[in-house]
Amino acid sequence: MSIIDYLLIAVIIILGILALRYMSRQRNGCQGCQHCQYYDGCNIKRKREDDQ
Amino acid sequence: MIFALVGNQNSGKTTLFNQLTGSNQHVGNFPGVTVESKTGEIRGHKGVSVVDLPGIYSLSPYTSEEIVTRDFVMKQHPDGIINIVDATNIERNLYLSIQLIELNIPMVIALNMMDEIRSNAGSIDIALMQKELGVPIVPISASKNEGITELINVAVKTVETRQYPKRQDFCTGAPHRTIHAISHMIEDHAELIRIPPKFVATKIIEGDQPLLKALQLTETEIISIENSIKEMENSLQTDRKAAIADMRYLFIDRLCSETVVKPLESKQHIRTEKIDRILTNKYLAIPIFLIMMGIIFWLTFGVIGGFLSDLLGNAITGFSDIVKSGLEAVRVNAVMVSLIIDGVFAGVGSVLTFIPTIVVLFFFLSLMEDSGYIARVAFVMDKLLRKIGLSGRSFVPMLIGFGCTVPAIMATRTLPSERDRKITIFLTPFMSCSAKLPIYGMFTLAFFPNHRVWVMLFLYLLGILLAIISGLIFTKTVYRGNPAPFIMELPNYRLPSVKSVALLLWDKAKDFLTRAFTVIFIASLIIWVLQTFDLRFNVVAGSAESMLAGIGRFIAPVFQPLGFSDWKASTALITGFMAKEAVISTLAVLTGTNSSNLPQALGQIFTPLAALSYLVFTLIYSPCVAAISTIRREMHSSIAALGVVLFQTAAAWLAAFVVYRLGLLLI
Known part of the structure; x- marks a missing residue:
């Protein structure tokens, strides 16, 4: 395995983590965007309200 | 400062919300588009937000959307109400306004569609109406962005100066x-x-x-x-x-x-009546709808979409070849090359190829919706749906189901009866969602290249037919009773708005791209790992010795009676549970091909009859994870969600079995 192989593995792992992170946010209902039609049932909204 | 935006269905609330906030929420030309509230900040007014609530006709607690709106106004105590009133239907709209005034919250009436009133020689004495109702009234045209700035100024001033409605007694x-x-x-x-x-x-x-x-x-x-x-x-x-309604x-x-x-009958209305005489005709309506769908499928899969998808497929294959040569030139490890080319490029690329097809299909569907035709289809379908014990209202969620099951299940909230709602939730997954298009596209290209349109039409109609049969079973057994009456306002026909169509297409393309680079990307990586290594994590010589082959072979016998016992086919069905597009990306990874060569590779796994049986199975079997979790949330029951999964999968197995066995008898 050369350095390019390790670099490529790192890139794919980072892309995979980013994709999983995005999917997990989507599954939780929202990313906290107030314009979103699902904002009412969103965890981030609830958290914001709790913080207040 | 928070404003509640309240009004009748199809009165232009979402259009006004978009104008007020500068957002781009989807605006439908049929009632019931908004089923949940949406919040946005009013342009140029920091800290002033507006909540777009579902359209209602009164503040009674009967349908889910009425409850959402009513709860917000009565329990959240907004600082002010912007009540949008359709000036062309003023009597019915004011029925809600009077109830809102009785709530004694600072309120302003936005009298929408005033341009239509003026252009048809009508007029409204705003000053006198303001005096009689005791709340400020601002004439606007939300679609033309007229009067919006004045509306914002009046609304903010009404709240800042705490102007409560001056009159609350409308009774005698x-x-x-x-x-x-x-x-x-x-x-x-x-x-x-x-x-x-x-x-x-x-x-x-x-x-x-x-x-x-x-x-x-x-x-x-x-x-x-x-x-x-x-x-x-x-x-x-x-x-x-009746006493209270009469009084109001x-x-x-x-x-x-x-x-x-009163305005004269508008040109649009006269034209609408003429068109409706044909399009909603007792005998012609359904054949016309079927012909239209046939033409749309032909243009989508046979002419425009198919051509564009082929072009994109070739471009992706070319790009993949260049990357492969580049990687080999810098002596990248062969396993890494396989991961990038046979895993990521083959998986994601095979799904990306179908973007043009999906965009073209939704272009035509959005033209139908925005012109006002879809509302007529719901009206026509009422008679048919009533025969299976449902009302025409259930058609709207089912129609949305052709795009995606998740919003479709949420749209069932507009149904006034809980019985209708539950049956509709059970039936919606039978409508073929857009994520299944790549599967149909690839299989019809591989096995039925000269009859693609007919196979597509067959699949869509089969989904509808099975929904009808299931509906009949439900209404004769578990959900007996009568459907709720169906009252729906038919909007005038209009030329589709370029902005509305473009926004819908962008939403679809963006959603598809997001799924390709998230769910499909991850699924392709997992499938590649499972089919490249054995249980001891040694690279296998052929995928038949891999971990995945073991899993696939374990479940393959279940599908043997359906004509496809190859482990690759059954493995693809498992990943389709995550997202339906993953069926195609998995097959691409497992066969080690790209989108251009996949049709030939599929020919070695399926016979044409087995391919048809596979298509029928993928059409009906369990909805994806996102849809199941929405069903669980909307029905407040994990058992109901599990019931849908089992029912759909059993129905899929039976339907595919019948298709395959009938096919064997006929061939």
Whole structure:
């Protein structure tokens, strides 16, 4: 395995983590965007309200 | 400062919301598009937000959307209300306005579609109407962005200066006496729940049970309230609900006779009636709809979409070849090359190829929706749906289901009866969602290149037919009873708006791209790992010795009676549970091909009849994870969600079995 192989593995792992992170946010209902039609049932909204 | 944006269905609320906030929410040309509230900040006014609520006709707690809107206005106590009123249907719209005024919250009426009134020689005496209703009124045209700045200024000023409605008494005669008597009786209780006593009194007369319960009245108080209401009913010789409705309409009729000069019948309306004579004709309506869908499929899969998808497929294959040569030139490890080319490029690329097809299909569907035709289809379908015990209203969620099952299940909230809602949730997954298009596209290209349109049409119609059969089973067994009556306003036909169509297409393309680079990307990586290594994590010589082959072979016998016992086919069905597009990306990874060569590779796994059976199975089997979790949330039951999964999968197995066995008999 050369350095390019390790670099490529790192890139794919980072892309995979980013994709999983995005999917997990989507599954939780929202990313906290107030314009979103699902904002009412969103965890981030609830958290914001709790913080207040 | 928070404003509630409240109005009738199809009165232009979402259009006004977009104008007020600068957002791009989807605006539908049929009622029931908004099923949840949306919040946005008003442009140029920091800290001032507006909440777009589902369209309602009154503040009664009957449908889910009425409950969402009512709860927001009554429990969240917004600082102000922007009540959008469709000026072309002013009497019916004012029925809601009067109830909102009774809530005694600073309020402004946005009189929408005033451009249509003016262009058809109508007029409204705004000053007199303002005086009679006791709230400010601003004439606007939301679609043309006219009067929006003035509306914002008036609304903000109304709240800042705490201008409450100047009048709250719209009653006369016997209801007047009853309302006043009851409001005195419940005054203390109403103040505790922070709702004006007169509004509460009117609602109690209408038979509003949730509000009556919230008041926590004593037995004696309830009895004396009932006596007052019965006295009113006897003196008017009508029932309680009719008495209140008559009282409100009496006021509205008098108000409109003083302030409104009715517009002449508009050109659009005359044209609409002419078109409707053909498109909603008793005998022609359904054949016309089927012909239209046939033409759309032909253009999508046979002419425009198919051509563009082929071009994109070739481009992706070319790009993949260049990357492969580049990687080999810099001597990247062969396993890494395989991961990037056979895993990521083959998986994601095979799905990306179908973007043009999906965009073209939704271009035509959005033209149908935005022109007003889809609302007619719902109207026409009412008769058919009634035969299976559902109302035409259920058609709207089912139609949305052709795009994606998740919003479709949420759209069932617009159904007034819980029975209709549950049946519709069960039937919606039968509508073929757009994520299944790549599967149909690839298989029809591989096995039925000359009959693609017919196979597509067959699949879509089969989904509908199975929904009808399942509907009949449900309404004759578990969900007996009558469907709720269907009342739907048919909008005038109009030229589709470029912005609305473009926004919808962008939403679809963006959603598809996001899924390709997230779910499909991850699924392709996992599939590649499972098919490249064995249980000891050694690279296998052929995928038949891999971990995945073991899993696939374990479940493959279940599908043997359906004609596809290859482990690759059954493995692809498992990943399709995550997202339907993953069926194609998995097959691409497992066969080690790209989108251009996949049709040939599929020819080695399936016979044409087995391919048709596979298509039928993927059409009907369990919805994806996102849809299942939405069903669980909307039905508040994990058992119901599991029921849908089992029912759909069993139905899919049976349907594919029938298709395959019939095919064997015929060939």
